[in-house]
Amino acid sequence: MVAYALRRLGQSFLVLVAMSLLVFVGVYAIGNPVELLVNPQADAIERARATAALGLDKPLAEQFLVFLRGALHADLGHSFVYNVPAIQLVLQRLPATLELAFCATVLAIALGIPLGLVAGLRPKSLVGRTIMAGSILGFSLPTFWVGLVLIMVFSVELGWLPPNGRGETVLLFGVPVSFLTVDGLKHLAMPALNLALFKLALLIRLTRAGAREALLQDYVRFARAKGLSASRVIGVHVLKNILIPIVTVIGLELGSVIAFAIVTESIFAWPGTGKLLIDSINQLDRPVIVAYLMVIVLIFVVINFAVDVLYSLLDPRVRLGGATAGAH
Amino acid sequence: MLRILRAAIVVVAALAATAAGAKDVAIGLQAAITSMDPHYHNLSPNNSLLQHVFEALILRDPQGKLMPGLATSWRPIDNLTWEFKLRQNVKFHDGSPFTADDVVFTLKRVPNVPNSPSSFATFTKPIVDIKVIDPYTIQFKTAEPHVLLPSDMASVAIVSKKNGEGATTADYNSGKAAIGTGPYEFVEYVPNSRIVLKANPGYWGGKQPWDTVTFKILSNSAARVAALLSGDVQMIETVPTSDIANLSHDKRFHLASTVTNRVIYVHLNQSTEGPPPFVTAKDGSALQKNPFRDSRVRKALSIAINRDAIDQRIMEGMAVPASQMLPDGFPGTSKNLKPPKYDPDAARKLLAEAGYPNGFALTIFGPNNRYINDAKIAQAIAQFYSRIGVDAKVETMPSSVYFTKATKLEFGYMLLGWGTESMEQGSGLRSLLATHDPAHGMGVNNRGRYSNPEFDKVLTEALETMDDAKRYAMIAHAAEIVFNDTGLIPIHYEKSTWGTAAGYHYAARADQYTLAMDLKPSR
Numbered sequence: 001m002v003a004y005a006l007r008r009l010g011q012s013f014l015v016l017v018a019m020s021l022l023v024f025v026g027v028y029a030i031g032n033p034v035e036l037l038v039n040p041q042a043d044a045i046e047r048a049r050a051t052a053a054l055g056l057d058k059p060l061a062e063q064f065l066v067f068l069r070g071a072l073h074a075d076l077g078h079s080f081v082y083n084v085p086a087i088q089l090v091l092q093r094l095p096a097t098l099e100l101a102f103c104a105t106v107l108a109i110a111l112g113i114p115l116g117l118v119a120g121l122r123p124k125s126l127v128g129r130t131i132m133a134g135s136i137l138g139f140s141l142p143t144f145w146v147g148l149v150l151i152m153v154f155s156v157e158l159g160w161l162p163p164n165g166r167g168e169t170v171l172l173f174g175v176p177v178s179f180l181t182v183d184g185l186k187h188l189a190m191p192a193l194n195l196a197l198f199k200l201a202l203l204i205r206l207t208r209a210g211a212r213e214a215l216l217q218d219y220v221r222f223a224r225a226k227g228l229s230a231s232r233v234i235g236v237h238v239l240k241n242i243l244i245p246i247v248t249v250i251g252l253e254l255g256s257v258i259a260f261a262i263v264t265e266s267i268f269a270w271p272g273t274g275k276l277l278i279d280s281i282n283q284l285d286r287p288v289i290v291a292y293l294m295v296i297v298l299i300f301v302v303i304n305f306a307v308d309v310l311y312s313l314l315d316p317r318v319r320l321g322g323a324t325a326g327a328h
Numbered sequence: 329m330l331r332i333l334r335a336a337i338v339v340v341a342a343l344a345a346t347a348a349g350a351k352d353v354a355i356g357l358q359a360a361i362t363s364m365d366p367h368y369h370n371l372s373p374n375n376s377l378l379q380h381v382f383e384a385l386i387l388r389d390p391q392g393k394l395m396p397g398l399a400t401s402w403r404p405i406d407n408l409t410w411e412f413k414l415r416q417n418v419k420f421h422d423g424s425p426f427t428a429d430d431v432v433f434t435l436k437r438v439p440n441v442p443n444s445p446s447s448f449a450t451f452t453k454p455i456v457d458i459k460v461i462d463p464y465t466i467q468f469k470t471a472e473p474h475v476l477l478p479s480d481m482a483s484v485a486i487v488s489k490k491n492g493e494g495a496t497t498a499d500y501n502s503g504k505a506a507i508g509t510g511p512y513e514f515v516e517y518v519p520n521s522r523i524v525l526k527a528n529p530g531y532w533g534g535k536q537p538w539d540t541v542t543f544k545i546l547s548n549s550a551a552r553v554a555a556l557l558s559g560d561v562q563m564i565e566t567v568p569t570s571d572i573a574n575l576s577h578d579k580r581f582h583l584a585s586t587v588t589n590r591v592i593y594v595h596l597n598q599s600t601e602g603p604p605p606f607v608t609a610k611d612g613s614a615l616q617k618n619p620f621r622d623s624r625v626r627k628a629l630s631i632a633i634n635r636d637a638i639d640q641r642i643m644e645g646m647a648v649p650a651s652q653m654l655p656d657g658f659p660g661t662s663k664n665l666k667p668p669k670y671d672p673d674a675a676r677k678l679l680a681e682a683g684y685p686n687g688f689a690l691t692i693f694g695p696n697n698r699y700i701n702d703a704k705i706a707q708a709i710a711q712f713y714s715r716i717g718v719d720a721k722v723e724t725m726p727s728s729v730y731f732t733k734a735t736k737l738e739f740g741y742m743l744l745g746w747g748t749e750s751m752e753q754g755s756g757l758r759s760l761l762a763t764h765d766p767a768h769g770m771g772v773n774n775r776g777r778y779s780n781p782e783f784d785k786v787l788t789e790a791l792e793t794m795d796d797a798k799r800y801a802m803i804a805h806a807a808e809i810v811f812n813d814t815g816l817i818p819i820h821y822e823k824s825t826w827g828t829a830a831g832y833h834y835a836a837r838a839d840q841y842t843l844a845m846d847l848k849p850s851r
Binding site: 030031032033034035036037038039040041042043044046049050053054078080081082083084089092093148151152155156159162163164165166266267268269271275276279281282283284 | 360362363368369370371442443444445446447449450497498501518519520521522544545546547548550551554555557558559560697726727728729730731732733735746747749750755759766767769772773
């Protein structure tokens with residue numbers, strides 16, 4: 001287990017270095033940040049000063065070495081635009097994005113798995129058909145459009161929910177969260193639902209397909225024949241066995257929700273990292289882009305690790321760590 | 329029934345909003361504010377917002393005219409000296425008095441802000457010596473005659489010496505050092521999310537109509553409009569052109585718009601003897617020479633554009649056809665210059681005279697996220713050119729990619745924009761049309777590399793003339809020379825539009841700034 005974790009760690013470190021090199025070369029190829037940052041009315045001397053102040057006058061290789069040296073000391077550089085440590089800018093906004101992503105995922109799980117089970121158990125009924133038709137909508141409607149419709153209905157027409165921003169926050173273990181206040185929940189409801197919609201549809205379909213397949217298996221028939229109650233058959237024999245693909249997808253999707261909440265964040269002006277990333281790319285604010293991607297890579301690594309651990313809990317046949325497995 | 333219910337809810341919500349927050353106002357901004365340090369980043373959105381907290385010696389009215397700020401009067405004593413009389417009995421937000429020492433401190437701080445991506449030193453550099461005559465009189469010496477000094481001083485916010493000594497940009501962002509003399513005081517700054525200000529009770533200019541002002545950053549235009557519609561904010565800037573028709577018919581909202589200091593124009597790359605990049609004969613073979621060096625070709629490409637059609641169809645009336653760098657009436661503009669008249673027949677004739685009876689081929693390059701409808705304008709121009717036998721392709725790209733390449737002159741035909749911050753025509757002519765000589769500050773942004781010795785001579789002479797009336801007449805004359813020669817192709821001046829809820833009135837500003845000071849309750 002420990003060796004396994006260490007090997008994972010080593011791999012992720014290589015990924016981080018490769019990724020930062022890619023970003024450096026990429027931003028360099030796109031354009032010169034000074035062109036965008038410096039006031040157009042400035043003269044040549046001012047341009048040269050700004051270029052030197054941002055460290056962009058050095059050759060690319062040297063800039064990358066300076067960055068690596070800083071990174072080893074936990075310094076990912078200062079934002080070109082805001083002149084604050086890039087990692088601080090990302091971490092300040094991460095709680096908002098994580099909160100949004102987790103709420104959306106919880107919403108998707110809490111609604112998706114039960115609805116999917118119902119649709120799987122009663123595929124021919126009106127309820128089952130309605131759920132499946134609804135899931136098609138969830139798949140096919142574009143996020144930005146649904147977001148705007150939500151705002152038009154609940155904010156503009158009905159005036160029930162605020163159209164943008166994050167509500168009042170309270171500190172939970174030192175992290176500002178908004179889901180514990182009424183104002184915060186009001187602000188959270190629409191963006192979370194908007195973000196959850198696609199995952200919800202995905203989970204409904206996965207659960208339904210898994211349930212339908214499992215219901216035909218011999219062990220389910222056998223359990224029924226044995227006279228077990230319907231709830232035990234569904235809850236233990238069906239659900240537990242179809243959970244592995246679902247957990248995989250939830251894990252993957254959680255990562256992508258965190259990394260790609262951008263559309264929802266910009267429509268609801270949610271002060272999260274997605275919006276920060278888009279702004280930084282538009283401004284070629286390289287330190288922030290690198291810091292953001294490093295954090296995201298780290299999150300993906302952690303989630304994948306957690307998913308692997310969950311597998312072994314759900315399915316006793318799965319063992320972590322390859323060769324060292326025999327030691328267990 | 330549902331409709332009545334809904335209407336009732338809207339009315340109740342509106343009443344509740346007016347009753348509870350009559351003195352508070354929220355404003356939706358398009359662009360992020362990158363710092364609360366007034367000397368860190370010379371960027372319009374920052375400069376606009378920070379005017380609430382900090383003031384310059386000289387302020388500008390909505391039309392861009394200079395008016396007394398922390399200085400009550402200013403005059404040149406000789407060609408190299410300006411004297412400013414400072415306003416007395418002005419207090420900073422912490423109660424300390426404003427004197428000449430604060431001005432000296434500010435001018436010393438401006439060029440020394442660490443890591444500034446765009447410094448204000450451009451405005452303070454001409455000053456080589458500062459002399460404090462008494463606490464309320466100060467003299468600035470320049471090495472060369474510098475006629476734009478008052479206009480430069482309108483761009484430099486005065487900070488307090490007492491609170492600013494040793495303060496970093498972070499201290500301004502946290503509010504610790506964000507102490508100015510302006511009508512509003514710092515309350516909260518959350519980068520990329522919101523800025524909260526409260527009224528300064530001791531403001532020298534009198535009481536402000538709002539107790540607190542909350543600026544929300546709503547970059548997405550649909551989200552910004554939705555925030556206005558739902559009553560979450562009472563004013564938004566930069567109403568998208570597609571929503572203008574809807575909002576203008578809705579009694580619950582007001583629109584305020586004005587023509588601005590931003591001109592959209594085309595630079596034609598004349599840097600090479602031979603053909604510029606992406607300009608060829610129609611069959612793709614190389615042209616003999618650079619067609620853009622011929623004044624007739626430049627004029628043909630200008631009069632082939634139907635500016636009225638662009639402004640009505642693409643800009644939905646939110647632009648005015650342009651003839652020079654600034655709209656009529658701004659200092660240094662010429663009344664004799666009119667927007668080039670659309671005339672494809674004359675354009676074809678001019679091309680034939682210049683030796684291109686069958687036209688040629690070019691690619692129009694432009695940004696797609698910088699100016700209002702920039703990509704659509706480029707496409708419209710391409711269609712107009714097909715009518716005069718010029719095959720035009722269009723290639724637009726994000727500004728992060730575009731401007732680097734444009735500065736390297738990798739394009740032949742470039743769609744660009746220019747906002748004249750000094751609000752007079754001289755600085756634009758100097759930067760965009762004077763012969764490229766960055767070491768002397770001439771033609772710094774002349775991406776067309778247009779060069780006309782006669783024009784350079786008149787302009788240089790004009791820029792050294794201290795007398796305002798005489799200088800502006802000479803600048804107008806220089807403008808006539810360069811625009812009759814089509815040094816660049818002006819397309820239109822952008823209009824800016826602000827949307828307010830009914831009951832609020834905004835005095836639209838030519839510099840595109842969004843100021844709570846100019847937002848008033850209409851009753």
